[in-house]
Amino acid sequence: xxxxxxxxxxxxxxxxxxxxxxxxxxxxxxxxxxxxxxxxxxxxxxxxxxxxxxxxxxxxxxxxxxxxxxxxxxxxxxxxxxxxxxxxxxxxxxxxxxxxxxxxxxxxxxxxxxxxxxxxxxxxxxxxxxxxxxxxxxxxxxxxxxxxxxxxxxxxxxxxxxxxxxxxxxxxxxxxxxxxxxxxxxxxxxxxxxxxxxxxxxxxxxxxxxxxx
Amino acid sequence: xxxxxxxxxxxxxxxxxxxxxxxxxxxxxxxxxxxxxxxxxxxxxxxxxxxxxxxxxxxxxxxxxxxxxxxxxxxxxxxxxxxxxxxxxxxxxxxxxxxxxxxxxxxxxxxxxxxxxxxxxxxxxxxxxxxxxxxxxxxxxxxxxxxxxxxxxxxxxxxxxxxxxxxxxxxxxxxxxxxxxxx
Numbered sequence: 194x195x196x197x198x199x200x201x202x203x204x205x206x207x208x209x210x211x212x213x214x215x216x217x218x219x220x221x222x223x224x225x226x227x228x229x230x231x232x233x234x235x236x237x238x239x240x241x242x243x244x245x246x247x248x249x250x251x252x253x254x255x256x257x258x259x260x261x262x263x264x265x266x267x268x269x270x271x272x273x274x275x276x277x278x279x280x281x282x283x284x285x286x287x288x289x290x291x292x293x294x295x296x297x298x299x300x301x302x303x304x305x306x307x308x309x310x311x312x313x314x315x316x317x318x319x320x321x322x323x324x325x326x327x328x329x330x331x332x333x334x335x336x337x338x339x340x341x342x343x344x345x346x347x348x349x350x351x352x353x354x355x356x357x358x359x360x361x362x363x364x365x366x367x368x369x370x371x372x373x374x375x376x377x378x379x380x381x382x383x384x385x386x387x388x389x390x391x392x393x394x395x396x397x398x399x400x401x402x403x404x405x406x
Numbered sequence: 407x408x409x410x411x412x413x414x415x416x417x418x419x420x421x422x423x424x425x426x427x428x429x430x431x432x433x434x435x436x437x438x439x440x441x442x443x444x445x446x447x448x449x450x451x452x453x454x455x456x457x458x459x460x461x462x463x464x465x466x467x468x469x470x471x472x473x474x475x476x477x478x479x480x481x482x483x484x485x486x487x488x489x490x491x492x493x494x495x496x497x498x499x500x501x502x503x504x505x506x507x508x509x510x511x512x513x514x515x516x517x518x519x520x521x522x523x524x525x526x527x528x529x530x531x532x533x534x535x536x537x538x539x540x541x542x543x544x545x546x547x548x549x550x551x552x553x554x555x556x557x558x559x560x561x562x563x564x565x566x567x568x569x570x571x572x573x574x575x576x577x578x579x580x581x582x583x584x585x586x587x588x589x
Contacts, residue, residue, distance in 0.1 A: 296438035381523030
């Protein structure tokens with residue numbers, strides 16, 4: 194209550210809701226657990242924690258940059274062509290991210306393969322532009338995009354760490370389980386991705402239900 | 407009408423600006439990407455031939471091969487690229503062979519999209535090192551679930567026979583071409 198009151202008293206404060214806008218991407222509206230968007234990269238590139246992390250960073254970069262650009266020109270875009278405009282802007286940043294990875298992190302870029310260019314069709318990015326950025330100012334959009342990006346990356350790293358731990362006995366290539374550990378090959382396969390994600394969503398919902406009670 | 411003009415102009419401007427941005431990014435990234443690709447090949451060659459100091463690119467008929475020399479200029483052997491289909495996508499590798507074309511020096515996998523945890527083991531030392539000193543005639547064959555006994559045999563990876571077979575197949579085919587070209 195006091196929060197809303199604070200807002201009403203100082204309506205022009207730049208960062209009135211920013212803590213909230215940021216945190217909702219981490220938990221309350223987490224792109225993977227709650228919105229269940231961006232499943233393709235979440236399942237495909239999380240064989241190892243490092244790949245999940247790189248994918249998360251690339252997606253966050255694209256999300257933040259497109260949100261900044263789109264929120265600053267949102268009043269100029271005619272509503273009939275907004276999707277086309279958004280797509281052009283997003284595609285530009287995706288191509289930049291792809292070139293950047295190829296130029297500076299060649300091995301990672303090779304491992305991620307076609308999934309970096311495929312960020313273009315990631316629903317999280319277009320979804321955020323439609324739901325949030327096209328209705329809010331630059332600063333709030335930036336915070337929102339950052340929150341969503343960090344939330345997405347965190348889940349990818351978690352998923353990647355669990356799969357890498359059981360599939361290869363390592364996390365970020367750091368040996369965790371001893372030499373004698375028999376690798377669960379299934380964890381490195383697509384089936385392992387579905388199983389792990391299922392368990393994570395289950396645990397997430399269980400915690401949420403407990404907190405509601 | 408006004409709206410139509412606005413739609414067209416907004417899309418055009420956004421497209422132009424994006425295009426310009428991409429041109430700059432491309433100009434920045436392209437030379438670095440080429441350097442990366444060259445480095446990758448260079449490292450593969452030096453890994454196959456640990457004594458190598460320099461190599462020379464040569465095109466014989468339609469084949470690109472690298473002649474590898476050590477620091478005294480002594481000729482060590484040839485290196486060449488071999489490429490073909492694996493289980494899920496293209497496998498690209500660098501192959502090193504002695505100058506008599508009968509003994510493999512080693513292989514390095516440059517690109518592969520095999521199944522992680524199974525087929526991807528072809529990039530591991532345990533599999534690759536089997537090719538060191540392997541005889542190339544008669545053609546290389548793979549055996550399953552037992553130790554190789556003949557000088558042209560390797561052991562296939564358990565659970566990834568198709569990937570192992572692909573590597574052997576790509577190798578045999580390319581070695582044959584190279585032999586035909588060089589002789």
